[in-house]
Amino acid sequence: MGQYEKLIVKPFDWEDRDLVFHSSSGLGELGPLIAFLNRDMVEGADINIFVHHIEVKGDEGPDYVDVHTHDVSQAYVFPEEGLEFEVILGEETYTAKSPATVFIPPGLKHNLKILRGKGIEVCILRKGYYG
Secondary structure, three states, X not given: OOOOHHHOXXXXXXXXXXXXXXXXXXXXXXXXXXXXXXXXXXXXXXXXXXXXEEEOOOOOOOOOEOOEOOOOOEEEEEOOOOXXXXXXXXXXXXXXXXXXXXXXXOOOOXXXXXXXXXXXXXXXXXXXXXX
């Protein structure tokens, strides 16, 4: 094993693990949430990356995220067309369609709800764990 080989890791399905501020059943209803990087995967990692493969099966996606804040910045990246989502930023609510990116500065109250469609959401939190 090379000196830096430990920095190359394989993603895994988050499945029924807890995720603070989120309902596991709501997350799972939308599709698999895959962990790509966190400090449990790479010692010393200071970033957390999830990829959520989403497909809304009903008229509207479930409510699965509480309004919350983080002490670091966060970004939601929707790289492909196909999803419509609602995001609360502070006291304001916005509806948007992918492709799009939502940047959330540290300390800003926020919430995200997938309304309809099928696609990918990438969540990047500037912390080695989601909490």
